[in-house]
Amino acid sequence: MVSSPGGEFEFWFDFGSCYSYLSVMRIEGEAEKYGARVKWRPMLLGPIFRALGFQNAPFVIQKEKFAYVQMDMARECRKYGLPAWNTPSVFPRLGVLPLRIVLVGAEETWVGAFCREVMHRNYALDQDINEPEGMKVILDALHLDSRGILAQAGSEEVKNELRERTERARVLGVFGAPTFFVGSQMFWGNDRLEDALQEASRGSSSRS
Amino acid sequence: MVSSPGGEFEFWFDFGSCYSYLSVMRIEGEAEKYGARVKWRPMLLGPIFRALGFQNAPFVIQKEKFAYVQMDMARECRKYGLPAWNTPSVFPRLGVLPLRIVLVGAEETWVGAFCREVMHRNYALDQDINEPEGMKVILDALHLDSRGILAQAGSEEVKNELRERTERARVLGVFGAPTFFVGSQMFWGNDRLEDALQEASRGSSSRS
Numbered sequence: 001m002v003s004s005p006g007g008e009f010e011f012w013f014d015f016g017s018c019y020s021y022l023s024v025m026r027i028e029g030e031a032e033k034y035g036a037r038v039k040w041r042p043m044l045l046g047p048i049f050r051a052l053g054f055q056n057a058p059f060v061i062q063k064e065k066f067a068y069v070q071m072d073m074a075r076e077c078r079k080y081g082l083p084a085w086n087t088p089s090v091f092p093r094l095g096v097l098p099l100r101i102v103l104v105g106a107e108e109t110w111v112g113a114f115c116r117e118v119m120h121r122n123y124a125l126d127q128d129i130n131e132p133e134g135m136k137v138i139l140d141a142l143h144l145d146s147r148g149i150l151a152q153a154g155s156e157e158v159k160n161e162l163r164e165r166t167e168r169a170r171v172l173g174v175f176g177a178p179t180f181f182v183g184s185q186m187f188w189g190n191d192r193l194e195d196a197l198q199e200a201s202r203g204s205s206s207r208s
Numbered sequence: 209m210v211s212s213p214g215g216e217f218e219f220w221f222d223f224g225s226c227y228s229y230l231s232v233m234r235i236e237g238e239a240e241k242y243g244a245r246v247k248w249r250p251m252l253l254g255p256i257f258r259a260l261g262f263q264n265a266p267f268v269i270q271k272e273k274f275a276y277v278q279m280d281m282a283r284e285c286r287k288y289g290l291p292a293w294n295t296p297s298v299f300p301r302l303g304v305l306p307l308r309i310v311l312v313g314a315e316e317t318w319v320g321a322f323c324r325e326v327m328h329r330n331y332a333l334d335q336d337i338n339e340p341e342g343m344k345v346i347l348d349a350l351h352l353d354s355r356g357i358l359a360q361a362g363s364e365e366v367k368n369e370l371r372e373r374t375e376r377a378r379v380l381g382v383f384g385a386p387t388f389f390v391g392s393q394m395f396w397g398n399d400r401l402e403d404a405l406q407e408a409s410r411g412s413s414s415r416s
Contacts, residue, residue: 064383
């Protein structure tokens with residue numbers, strides 16, 4: 001066990017997850033309040049759900065819960081000042097390409113802004129988030145080298161890394177998103193973001 | 209649609225549900241802060257889960273989620289100043305008798321204190337909550353007519369009422385506990401208690 005430096009905490013998410021949307025939009029602002037630093041941990045929820053025996057997100061399969069989540073998301077979007085909730089026409093939307101881009105930019109200052117733009121595209125604009133054209137628009141608007149980043153995102157190395165991260169999430173016991181880790185302490189759900197940040201700001205010990 | 213009088217809101221729960229435990233312990237204190245009034249709505253989660261195709265609570269079946277819930281409950285109990293969390297030796301524990309007693313006392317001032325004692329017995333003392341002796345101890349300590357209340361709780365009328373309430377919950381779209389209703393607005397989970405209370409204090413319109 002070593003001590004976790006500077007209030008770092010891990011944020012495991014997928015762009016297709018609507019509760020990850022809430023956390024992506026809030027996380028940098030909230031982390032700043034607590035003096036904590038986000039470690040971006042993209043993962044693919046699909047393989048995680050399948051490893052747990054589900055063909056899709058449990059609440060998408062269960063129609064009663066799905067109906068509730070629509071009401072809940074509408075209220076949560078109001079609570080956090082986000083655009084009015086409309087269930088995207090494709091839900092959950094596949095976002096493999098932007099997850100790979102997050103791996104390219106995980107240590108860069110632009111990663112938070114990039115993630116917010118992808119989420120906005122999915123949940124406010126109801127647009128595809130898995131094709132290069134849309135990602136290029138976002139990267140260009142952030143004044144980034146979109147061509148270079150997209151090339152890196154398409155490399156075998158980055159593709160493998162996303163698969164490895166997903167497998168790592170599964171081994172850590174992740175079963176949904178968003179999930180936060182402060183050292184070995186796991187926190188599931190956007191509702192636990194503040195608790196995770198409080199734990200991170202206490203300078204918890206890490207897993208290793 | 210008629211206006212909901214005096215900030216009333218419905219609290220649907222089962223004594224076997226650990227997140228209902230958190231809400232039972234908090235609800236009267238929180239409701240008072242918001243000037244809202246709790247309508248106690250006991251239900252049996254077992255038939256609801258079975259109607260949805262589950263043999264038990266979804267998180268009990270899914271071992272990854274069950275492991276997480278133990279961590280989460282430990283933190284939540286600390287957060288709310290409750291005794292240290294230990295998974296009860298029987299989980300979820302059947303509590304049909306105390307649910308029937310809640311129906312007997314639903315409009316009485318003692319119902320909140322009774323529910324807290326039952327939850328304490330289940331989650332802090334790890335004791336059976338489904339036999340008359342234990343319920344008698346609780347009712348006697350509250351200076352109530354335990355013999356009369358237990359007789360009423362065992363009547364066919366009350367037994368039927370609990371079955372009807374459970375069916376009503378299912379029809380309303382309840383899929384877990386605790387669930388709060390403010391008029392037709394449904395809020396699921398202890399994490400949404402404050403949101404439900406805020407809605408209740410705004411004087412929302414009711415379902416009928």
